[in-house]
Amino acid sequence: MADLFVSGGIVTALEDAAVAVGRLDAALASNPLRRAWTFWSELDAARRHAEADGRRVDLFRLAAHLHGLPLRLGDTTSAPERGREIAGLNYAIELRSWMAAPDPEQQRLRDIALDSLRDCGGGQPALVATAQGMLDWLVRQGSRPAIRAAVPLYLRDRGITIHALAAVTGGDALRAGPDDPDGFTVRFLDAVRNEATDGRDLLLTMEREWRGARLRVDHRAGARSNSRLPAAVDLLAASPLLSISALAEALGCSVEGASRMLEALVQLEVVAEVTGRTGRGARRLYGLRRLLPIRAETTAVRRRARGGQRGRPKRVLTAPFAELADQSGVAPDADPVEPARLTAVSFDFDALDRLIAAADERTRGVRRLLDRVARGEKPFPPDDATEEPGAASS
16 A cells, blocks of 8 residues: 555646646547647647757747748858757657657667556556656666657556547656656656646647638538538648648549639638748648748748739848737637537548658658768768658648
């Protein structure tokens, strides 16, 4: 019975963390947005982990870099600063690969870390056992990415969660702080609570945006039962950034038809083209308007509005997030209220799986590129154009 004792200083943190994790896991149950939530949660977790390891990374710049988009430079950015930022972004993409697309060596180390957590879990609440197992692993100089990637799998194995929650790793506990067992445990539980709370807030934001987009599109479609605009909104909500060709494949329509649908959704202001037109034949990526800040981080060309003055437009330096200025006066809810469940829709989950797989392949492509650079080889072999991170459809 002594093994079941939890000190008073840990009890409150344990209760708060367990409630937050349970609410997130329940919200994801049978949720059609779970795949998209997992993708963005993995990306945000990689950002957090990189920051805990001493490399600050912006989430929207990371998303743009993962999709192979050219990044906007600040007026005072020097070459060394640019190099450090790219190194940090590449490091964050490598951290995501531990969760989304591990190579054989990463998978081996992750499995070893998972076995280590299992060995430390006897007789303790699962979250407390996870904290103690992580501390023991770090004391033995184990891999930080491996133990962070193992935490969601261990919590699922212990029956604490139904899903492997990519957002819940306790990674912020690896920042500087008390290193005694109780102090580290409290820090880990606080990190888990914050991660789970932020993850649920993200899911609720995605659901609200999806519901608002569907209402606007359904109003536009009216009595047209054969309109594919609602299905396009569903796919955009439930997947990462989409290209025109990827939407056409997922809906089984022509590329021209998919392009017209996306233009209509842009006109309705429910979808944003996050890339702009970066050149003739350039890949154009779309997402719901929540992802519009990605465009502010790229070198996308701002197009002249119809009916404007002809000739070469004046060069105007646009501040990041300027396109969201009309929404700046709306304060976010201090305590978001969970919306009612959305009406069940028919998703082609095979198509969604292909879209997520394409994003994971881009992560593998970046890893292969970095490995070649480390070996002193050419980044892009002339006989293998598919290796380029941005070459895959999304």
